[in-house]
Amino acid sequence: MKFGIFFELSVPKPWSERSEHQVYFNALEQAELADELGFDQVWAVEHHFLEEYSHCSAPEVFLTAVAMRTKRIRIGHGVMLVLPPFNHPVRCAERAAALDILSNGRLEFGTGRSATWTELGGFNCDPDLTKEMWDESLRAIPKMWTQEIFSWQGKHFSVPPRCVIPKPLQKPHPPLWVAVTSPETAIQAAERGIGCLGVSVGTPKEYEERVKAYRRVIRECEPVGEFVNEQVNGVTFLYVDENEEEARLWGSKLVYTFSLLAAHFTGVSSIYPTPAYKVPGLLFALRREQEQRSSPTAAASSDGGIIREGMAIGTPETVIKQIKLWEEIGVDRMVFLLNAGEVIPQEKVLRSLRLFAEHVMPKFDAEAARARDSRARAAR
Amino acid sequence: MPDYGQLAAEQLPHTVPVVAPPYPPPPWPLPGARLLKVTYETEKDVAIRWLPPSLGRPIPPYAHVIVGHYPESPIGPFSLAVQTLGCRSRFLVRAYSLQAVTDSPTALIALREVWGFPCLLGKVAVEEKGGDVEARVEVAGRTVCVAALRQGAPIDVEVVRFDPYLNLRLVPSIQDGQPPPHVSLAQIDPYYEFKHALRGRAEVRFPRPSEGAPWHLVPFLSPVIAVWTEADTELPFARFVMPY
Numbered sequence: 315m316k317f318g319i320f321f322e323l324s325v326p327k328p329w330s331e332r333s334e335h336q337v338y339f340n341a342l343e344q345a346e347l348a349d350e351l352g353f354d355q356v357w358a359v360e361h362h363f364l365e366e367y368s369h370c371s372a373p374e375v376f377l378t379a380v381a382m383r384t385k386r387i388r389i390g391h392g393v394m395l396v397l398p399p400f401n402h403p404v405r406c407a408e409r410a411a412a413l414d415i416l417s418n419g420r421l422e423f424g425t426g427r428s429a430t431w432t433e434l435g436g437f438n439c440d441p442d443l444t445k446e447m448w449d450e451s452l453r454a455i456p457k458m459w460t461q462e463i464f465s466w467q468g469k470h471f472s473v474p475p476r477c478v479i480p481k482p483l484q485k486p487h488p489p490l491w492v493a494v495t496s497p498e499t500a501i502q503a504a505e506r507g508i509g510c511l512g513v514s515v516g517t518p519k520e521y522e523e524r525v526k527a528y529r530r531v532i533r534e535c536e537p538v539g540e541f542v543n544e545q546v547n548g549v550t551f552l553y554v555d556e557n558e559e560e561a562r563l564w565g566s567k568l569v570y571t572f573s574l575l576a577a578h579f580t581g582v583s584s585i586y587p588t589p590a591y592k593v594p595g596l597l598f599a600l601r602r603e604q605e606q607r608s609s610p611t612a613a614a615s616s617d618g619g620i621i622r623e624g625m626a627i628g629t630p631e632t633v634i635k636q637i638k639l640w641e642e643i644g645v646d647r648m649v650f651l652l653n654a655g656e657v658i659p660q661e662k663v664l665r666s667l668r669l670f671a672e673h674v675m676p677k678f679d680a681e682a683a684r685a686r687d688s689r690a691r692a693a694r
Numbered sequence: 695m696p697d698y699g700q701l702a703a704e705q706l707p708h709t710v711p712v713v714a715p716p717y718p719p720p721p722w723p724l725p726g727a728r729l730l731k732v733t734y735e736t737e738k739d740v741a742i743r744w745l746p747p748s749l750g751r752p753i754p755p756y757a758h759v760i761v762g763h764y765p766e767s768p769i770g771p772f773s774l775a776v777q778t779l780g781c782r783s784r785f786l787v788r789a790y791s792l793q794a795v796t797d798s799p800t801a802l803i804a805l806r807e808v809w810g811f812p813c814l815l816g817k818v819a820v821e822e823k824g825g826d827v828e829a830r831v832e833v834a835g836r837t838v839c840v841a842a843l844r845q846g847a848p849i850d851v852e853v854v855r856f857d858p859y860l861n862l863r864l865v866p867s868i869q870d871g872q873p874p875p876h877v878s879l880a881q882i883d884p885y886y887e888f889k890h891a892l893r894g895r896a897e898v899r900f901p902r903p904s905e906g907a908p909w910h911l912v913p914f915l916s917p918v919i920a921v922w923t924e925a926d927t928e929l930p931f932a933r934f935v936m937p938y
Contacts (some may be wrong), residue, residue, distance in 0.1 A: 365753060431918065432753050435735070577785040579753040584787045585733055585780070586919050587853040587893055 315641050315678040317670075318355030318649040319348050320392060320549060323370040324575055326655035334369055340660045342379055344652060347664055349384035351671035355422060356380055357392030357511075357649055362400075362433045366655065367575040374409045381417035389417045392511060392649075393426035393493045396451035398471045399439040400428070403451040407458035407478055414482035421484065424511045425452055426493035429591065431580040441588045446470070452490070452506065456539040459487040486540035491547070498592075500524040507537030509545040515572075515651075517624045518639040521548055525644045545646045552626040552650035553658065554633055554669040564658050565627030566620045572654035573620075626650060630673030637678065717804040718768045721885075722929040729925060730761045730820060730829050731856060732841040732896045733780075733918040740912055741779055746879065746938050749781040749790055749860070756780040757912045758789055759841035759898055760856070761829035762927075763820050772798035773818035775831040776811060777839065777909050778859065783936065788881070789857040793909050795831050795838075809929065810861030810880050814907055825894060827922045833907040840899045843920035846892030854891045854923055858883040863935060880932035891923035 321344075325337045345356045358376050361368035370376060377389050396406050414421035427444040428434055434441050447470045454471075458464045458478040465475040482488055491509035494500045503510045510528050512521065525546050532544050551568050555561035582591040624640060626633045626648070640648055652663050733756055741755035761775040774796045778789035795816040796802050805811040816833040825846040831839040858881050865876040896917035900910035 363753065435754065435916075435918070573785055577782050578750050580756065580780070583853070584855070584857075585756065587849055587855070587891070587921055589850055589853055592853055 315637065315645070316354035316647040317675060317678070318353055318357060318388075318390070318547070318647060319344065319552075319667075320649045320651050321345075321356070321358045321370060321376070322361070322368040322572075322651070322654070323358070323376070324367050324572075324653075324655050325369045326366055326571075326657075337369065337656060338376065340653075340656070340663075341376070342383060343660070344663060344667065345380045345387070346383050347667055349387040351667060352675060353387055353667075353671070354647065355388040355390050355649065356384070357390035357422070357424065359392055360395050360400075360426075361430075363436045364430065364432060364579050367579060374413055378413055378416055381413065381420065386420075388420045388422050389413065390422035390491075391424045392422075392513070393424035393491070395428050395433075396425045396455065397427055397437075397439055397444055397447040398451070399437040399447075400433075403454050403471055404458065404473060404476075404478055406451065407455045408480070410455075410488065411459060411480045411482040414484055414488050415480055419483040419488075421482065421488040422491060422509075423455075423488045424491040424493060424509075425455075426513075429495065429582055431582050431585045434582060441582050441586050442590050443470070445590050448492075452492070452508070453538045456487050456490065460540060489543040489545075490539045491543065491545075494524070497524050497527060500528045501531050504528045504531035505535055507532060507535035507539065507542040507544075509543040509547065512546065512548045512645075512649075515550055515625075517622055518548075518643050518645075519623070521640075521645065522643040529644060546644065547647045547649050548624075548640050548645040549649045549651065550625050550636075550640075552633075552652055552666060552670060553662075554626070554628070554630055554666045554674065556629060556669070558629050558632060561628045561632070562621060564662060565625065567657045568651070568654055569620045569625070569627075571657040572651065575655060626670075626674075630669060633670065633674050634677050637674065641678070712807050715804070715807065716769075716800050717808075720808060720929055720931045722768050722804075723926075724762075724764045724767050724928060725926045726765050727925050727927045728763045728765075728820065728922075729856070729927075730759075730827050730841065730843060730920065730922050732759045732829075732843065732898055732920040733757070734759075734896055734898050735915045735918060736779075736912050737915060741781075744779055744792060744912070745781055745790060746862075748879065748937050749783055749788070752780050752782055752787075756918060757792075758857075759829070759831075759839060759909075760789075761818060761820055761831070761841060763818070764927075767801075769798065769800045769804065772796055772801040773820070774801065774805065774811070774813075775818045775829065775839070775841075776859070777912060778857075779912065780857070781860070783860065783879075783881075787857050788860045790860045790879075791862075792912065793838075793907060795833055795907065809859075809882050809932065810863050811859075812862065816907070822922070825892065827892070827894075827920075831909070833904055836902040836904045836907075838900060838902065838904050838907045839909040840897075840901060841920075842897040843892065843894040843922050844897055846894035846920075846922055849891050849893040849921070851888035851891050851923065854888050854921055856884065856886060858933070860936075861932075862938075863932075877938040879936045879938055881934040881936065883930065883933045885928040885930065887926045889924040889926070891921055894920050894922075896920040
């Protein structure tokens with residue numbers, strides 16, 4: 315089991331001139347610390363127009379800053395929207411390769427298609443076509459990285475013979491992933507031989523069938539890249555404290571704030587009937603699970619039922635138990651959301667990360683333990 | 695001759711006495727309904743201005759014009775056109791009713807008294823021609839809204855959804871200028887069994903704005919989508935009552 319962190323870069327209102335600056339630099343500090351503590355990956359989303367919820371519209375820039383400040387942690391696009399109306403696939407390949415070079419070969423290339431009308435409408439992107447656009451780009455980008463001269467005649471974009479540069483440092487290319495919020499996409503990931511990047515905050519039970527289906531189908535895959543990336547990332551919230559009550563207090567604030575911000579943008583399936591978004595996805599799941607939740611006040615006083623199985627919220631012992639649930643269903647990596655709307659003060663977020671690295675990580679990640687021992691020796 | 699009172703109907707304070715209603719109690723089965731839902735993006739300031747404090751505006755702000763023709767109901771055939779604002783009740787997607795027009799006096803009473811639709815009496819006409827469906831909403835001789843689906847194509851009914859309505863549950867003050875002594879929101883979740891559906895380009899116009907039926911105050915900024923469907927539906931009792 316490996317561990318990572320996941321950034322949405324949510325910026326709460328009221329905004330000041332420095333609000334976004336503060337959130338970005340808090341996140342960079344968290345990423346630096348995660349690198350030092352032995353976390354394996356740092357991921358950043360690509361979202362547009364999702365005010366307050368995510369101000370991470372240029373993740374390649376943010377991730378480059380992370381790469382420049384860190385040494386070993388892997389740098390993940392979680393995900394890049396590889397649809398031509400958002401990002402021309404050639405630009406996707408170029409930017410990702412440049413980031414792979416600058417990070418010394420640490421890039422994980424997650425792909426996706428967006429699940430909100432807010433974003434698709436903003437880029438005048440037809441929701442019916444996003445799945446096939448994603449598929450076409452996904453098949454082309456590895457070729458751009460590996461072929462000296464690339465050309466493409468597709469349904470959604472075409473390129474005459476050109477040398478797409480730079481090439482990534484990792485050979486043949488960085489690992490490929492797709493954001494998965496539905497069982498259907500997990501199967502599609504497996505069919506294409508790419509990693510299953512969980513981006514919906516579900517319980518281990520909800521993930522279990524998805525993981526099984528992914529493992530089964532990927533054995534027969536036809537990889538779109540040069541190699542098969544058989545890995546499953548789960549995602550959940552993280553807040554660790556020595557005191558269980560304190561952990562649940564802050565953890566419930568985190569979950570509530572994230573869910574509330576997410577509820578206010580417009581999922582495709584909630585407004586635009588299309589077979590391309592049959593499964594409601596992350597937003598619907600969040601809304602459904604919050605339907606019977608209590609008020610923020612109640613959530614703060616107990617946890618109001620807002621903390622679900624599998625969330626890494628509690629004392630180190632509690633969190634170890636929760637992560638074992640993920641391990642049991644075959645998840646390879648867990649990625650954590652650390653904050654939402656800056657509802658947890660930065661010093662508490664950093665402290666939670668340290669507690670996790672000190673008490674939880676060694677139970678799962680021998681590599682992280684070795685890194686920590688080596689740092690301790692160096693300090694002596 | 696006795697001295698009769700002189701209070702004109704125009705001067706009456708608002709009351710809603712529900713005794714001997716001229717309609718049966720819910721649920722109302724409404725088989726064979728034909729429904730047009732036209733969704734469009736509107737202005738942020740408008741959404742914030744017209745939503746109650748307990749509801750959040752979505753990003754981007756959007757509105758629906760929902761026009762239903764109900765050929766069979768417990769009170770006979772009627773039509774209902776509703777303009778709603780897309781909103782969020784905490785985590786949940788809802789449609790807050792702003793304007794409504796029906797063409798049946800009995801439906802008017804029931805829709806107001808039982809379900810809280812802010813109904814006026816008027817005309818609601820729906821015309822289906824080829825792949826186009828156009829609805830016209832008229833109040834006091836003025837066409838306050840035209841909503842249309844253009845170039846419709848069949849769509850799987852599994853992906854069609856209508857959000858629950860949130861309607862005002864209001865006991866008006868009988869004193870001029872005083873706030874209502876009670877106001878809350880009633881959530882109405884009609885049941886739908888869709889038979890077939892068309893999806894097409896959305897178009898909304900407000901040809902003759904009316905102060906009494908101000909549909910134009912939720913302006914059309916850009917189209918989202920329009921859906922035309924036939925469904926067996928049912929208007930139930932309010933599912934929840936929530937704070938205003």
